[in-house]
Amino acid sequence: MIRHSRLPLLILSAAALVVVAGANDPPAPTGIPTxxxxxxxxxxxxxxxxxxxxxxxxxxxxxDDPRQRAxxxxxxGMLYHAxxxxxxxxxxxxxxxxxxxxxxxxxxxxxSLRHEAGDLDGAAESYTRALTLRPDYLPARxxxxxxxxxxxxxxxxxx
Numbered sequence: 001m002i003r004h005s006r007l008p009l010l011i012l013s014a015a016a017l018v019v020v021a022g023a024n025d026p027p028a029p030t031g032i033p034t035x036x037x038x039x040x041x042x043x044x045x046x047x048x049x050x051x052x053x054x055x056x057x058x059x060x061x062x063x064d065d066p067r068q069r070a071x072x073x074x075x076x077g078m079l080y081h082a083x084x085x086x087x088x089x090x091x092x093x094x095x096x097x098x099x100x101x102x103x104x105x106x107x108x109x110x111x112s113l114r115h116e117a118g119d120l121d122g123a124a125e126s127y128t129r130a131l132t133l134r135p136d137y138l139p140a141r142x143x144x145x146x147x148x149x150x151x152x153x154x155x156x157x158x159x
Contacts, residue, residue, distance in 0.1 A: 033098045036091040038076070053079055070100035077109065086117050097129075104133040108140055115147055123147045 040058065043051040057079055060072040077092030090113055097106035111126030127144035131137065 035073075035095045035098060038073075038091040038095070039087050041080075041085055041088060050083065066099045067103075070096045070098075070103060070106065073099065074103075074106055074109070077106075077113075081109065081113055086113060089113055090117075102133065104130055104137070107133065108137070111140070111143065111147075115143060120147045120151045124151065 040054075043054055046054070054076075057072065057076040061069060061076065063069050063072060073092045074096035077089045077096060080086075080089035080092060090110070093106055093110040093113060096103070097110060100106065107126045108130040111123045111130055114120075114126055115123035124144060124147045127140050127147060130140045131144065134140070
């Protein structure tokens with residue numbers, strides 16, 4: 001979990017990423033919900049292997065099928081998330097969830113990211129959404145309880 005002392009740095013990083021935001025995100029095909037612009041980071045400072053993985057993942061966004069595109073956004077989000085690039089990961093997960101609202105992974109990973117970033121309200125909302133899709137998924141229940149406890153919602157945390 002990100003400590004509160006790192007939260008201002010996270011916000012500044014997100015603002016800086018917006019400057020280089022999504023110039024090469026493909027347009028949404030007709031009939032697809034409005035998507036967030038992913039603030040793709042400048043990869044010049046990254047190691048070549050990571051730059052290549054990001055480039056390949058971004059190319060995979062150029063599909064018309066909503067489920068395939070959801071998967072491409074979700075995988076890109078996981079790549080950004082794994083490297084603590086929270087602003088682009090957040091937008092990518094949100095797009096994946098919009099494109100395929102029936103896939104449990106996207107609200108769950110979105111909840112995990114929000115929880116790490118200290119957005120407890122957003123985390124609780126996303127864990128709740130994930131649990132509507134897979135009510136038996138124990139880690140989501142545990143994390144939802146932790147988020148509620150951190151928000152001082154003792155009765156809800158027990159549920």
